[in-house]
Amino acid sequence: MAPAPSTQDHYAILEVPPSADYEQIKTAYRRLARLHHPDKNGGSRDATVKIQRINAAWDVLGDSCLRREYDRVRPTQGFSTSSSSTRPPNSSRPDTARPPPPPRPQTRPTPQPGPTPQEDARARAESHRKRQEWLDFERVQEEYIRQSRNRVKPLEAEIAALNAKVAEIKAKLANDVPYRWNVFASLSTRLSETEKDSLRRQILDAETAMRIKQWPLDREQLHLKSLQEALSKRLAQENVRLAAERTEQERKERLAREKAQAEAQRRRAEEAARQQAAYEAREKVAREERARAEAVRARQMAEEHAARKAEMQKQQAEMKKRAQAAQAEALRQQKLVAEQVAKAKREADKQRVRVKSCRHKNWWDRVPGPITCPHCTRPRLGFAYKCPDCETTACASCRGTLKAGRTPAVDTNHTTYGANYGFAGTARRGGKARRDRDTYGGGYERSYCEESPSSYSYDNYL
Numbered sequence: 001m002a003p004a005p006s007t008q009d010h011y012a013i014l015e016v017p018p019s020a021d022y023e024q025i026k027t028a029y030r031r032l033a034r035l036h037h038p039d040k041n042g043g044s045r046d047a048t049v050k051i052q053r054i055n056a057a058w059d060v061l062g063d064s065c066l067r068r069e070y071d072r073v074r075p076t077q078g079f080s081t082s083s084s085s086t087r088p089p090n091s092s093r094p095d096t097a098r099p100p101p102p103p104r105p106q107t108r109p110t111p112q113p114g115p116t117p118q119e120d121a122r123a124r125a126e127s128h129r130k131r132q133e134w135l136d137f138e139r140v141q142e143e144y145i146r147q148s149r150n151r152v153k154p155l156e157a158e159i160a161a162l163n164a165k166v167a168e169i170k171a172k173l174a175n176d177v178p179y180r181w182n183v184f185a186s187l188s189t190r191l192s193e194t195e196k197d198s199l200r201r202q203i204l205d206a207e208t209a210m211r212i213k214q215w216p217l218d219r220e221q222l223h224l225k226s227l228q229e230a231l232s233k234r235l236a237q238e239n240v241r242l243a244a245e246r247t248e249q250e251r252k253e254r255l256a257r258e259k260a261q262a263e264a265q266r267r268r269a270e271e272a273a274r275q276q277a278a279y280e281a282r283e284k285v286a287r288e289e290r291a292r293a294e295a296v297r298a299r300q301m302a303e304e305h306a307a308r309k310a311e312m313q314k315q316q317a318e319m320k321k322r323a324q325a326a327q328a329e330a331l332r333q334q335k336l337v338a339e340q341v342a343k344a345k346r347e348a349d350k351q352r353v354r355v356k357s358c359r360h361k362n363w364w365d366r367v368p369g370p371i372t373c374p375h376c377t378r379p380r381l382g383f384a385y386k387c388p389d390c391e392t393t394a395c396a397s398c399r400g401t402l403k404a405g406r407t408p409a410v411d412t413n414h415t416t417y418g419a420n421y422g423f424a425g426t427a428r429r430g431g432k433a434r435r436d437r438d439t440y441g442g443g444y445e446r447s448y449c450e451e452s453p454s455s456y457s458y459d460n461y462l
Contacts, residue, residue, distance in 0.1 A: 010057035010070065018071070022062075029058045045140055127245055134238045141231045148224040155217040162206045162213075169199045169206075351390070358390035360402045373398055375408035 011018050014028045032054050034040070041047035060066045176191045191199075364385035371384045373395040385399045386392070398408040 008053060008057070009074075010061050013053050013057040014061065018074075022064075025058075025061050029054065029062070045143060049136065049140070130241065134234070137234060138231070141227060141234070145224065145227050145231070148220055148227060152217065152220045152224060155213055155220065159210050159213055159217065162210045166203050166206045166210075169203050173199055354390045358387060358392075359405075360387050360389070360392075360399070362388050364388070364399060367393055375402075376411040378411055 011020070014025060014032065016025055016028045020028075033051065036047050036050045036054065038044060038047045038051060060070050173191075173196065176196070364387055367384045367386045369383050370379060370381045371393065372379050373384060373393070375394050375398040378395060380395055384393050384395055387394075387402075392402075394402060394408070401408045
């Protein structure tokens with residue numbers, strides 16, 4: 001991958017000639033890295049910027065492919081060492097604390113009919129270099145301004161706290177007056193002379209501390225003001241430079257537009273002559289193409305018509321075949337349904353005959369619920385009973401009716417099982433035992449047996 005365009009001369013940063021080999025570049029990189037490391041320079045911002053440039057130069061020159069590409073594009077770039085790279089690494093404050101030198105007068109070049117690509121490339125490289133220098137300066141300057149503000153804020157807070165303390169002590173001393181007009185003056189608590197002397201000493205100490213802290217605060221504020229003024233002046237210079245670049249760019253664009261308009265007019269004249277000369281040839285070729293296209297279109301239409309006819313015949317045959325298969329399947333399904341209905345009818349007849357002939361006198365088995373009685377259609381949450389002979393299922397009441405030889409009646413006054421679980425809507429028929437029997441299938445029940453049809457039993461009580 002080609003290295004990104006740079007505005008710094010990597011050979012000058014590592015202090016080696018362009019003809020240096022890999023070992024010389026490696027030795028120079030290690031020496032400069034040890035010399036300008038931020039840990040050895042007290043965390044200086046300049047040392048950090050310098051070591052970043054050294055690392056960037058080593059990343060390019062330490063790789064043979066990147067160095068070859070860099071050497072190829074290097075002669076077309078305008079390199080110059082930045083003023084910030086020549087600063088001593090141990091400087092704790094930027095050079096911008098002093099007033100910057102006045103800007104050099106910029107001489108506008110003589111207008112030319114059109115700049116060459118090499119000149120445009122050099123101008124863009126120079127503009128990019130100056131813009132990068134301004135961005136680096138702005139970043140470093142803003143960092144110093146932030147550090148200066150961080151030093152000013154605690155000093156201002158401490159002085160404000162001391163002022164508040166002095167005001168509080170003075171107010172306390174001012175309020176310590178005798179209550180001559182008050183009948184409770186003898187009961188009031190006043191400050192002693194020792195306490196007053198202590199408070200006055202505290203006032204003197206606080207004022208002394210304020211005077212001591214005011215001197216570094218004034219110095220830091222003056223330094224902060226100088227940093228801000230330097231940043232403002234440099235910003236004004238950058239704005240002037242950008243305005244000049246914009247003016248020059250507008251001039252170049254105007255010249256380019258004029259040149260493009262003249263070139264376009266010349267090309268339009270040549271194009272009109274060429275089009276007029278080639279018009280007859282195109283018309284002849286177009287007529288021949290139209291004739292050939294008509295013949296091809298007629299042939300394609302005939303082929304498409306034949307293909308559509310064959311496809312329609314094939315689809316009709318497939319539809320007829322599917323209709324026959326569907327009709328056969330429908331007949332088979334009808335026959336199967338009829339067989340299933342006849343079989344179900346035979347099974348129902350057998351069950352009806354078996355239930356009708358059964359006397360239900362044997363012991364019925366319990367069936368756990370919930371279940372719906374098939375005779376009275378009442379839901380049962382607890383359990384039901386099942387006859388072992390005819391395998392019919394019934395609740396306790398319907399079981400007694402079947403044992404008595406009668407047919408249970410369908411109850412239409414009960415609620416459904418899913419509405420409220422079988423409790424709400426049930427009629428009150430004789431208290432809790434009757435409700436339990438209606439809900440769970442148990443309770444006191446009257447059942448019939450062969451010995452005594454009118455006897456009572458408690459075998460179904462839950």
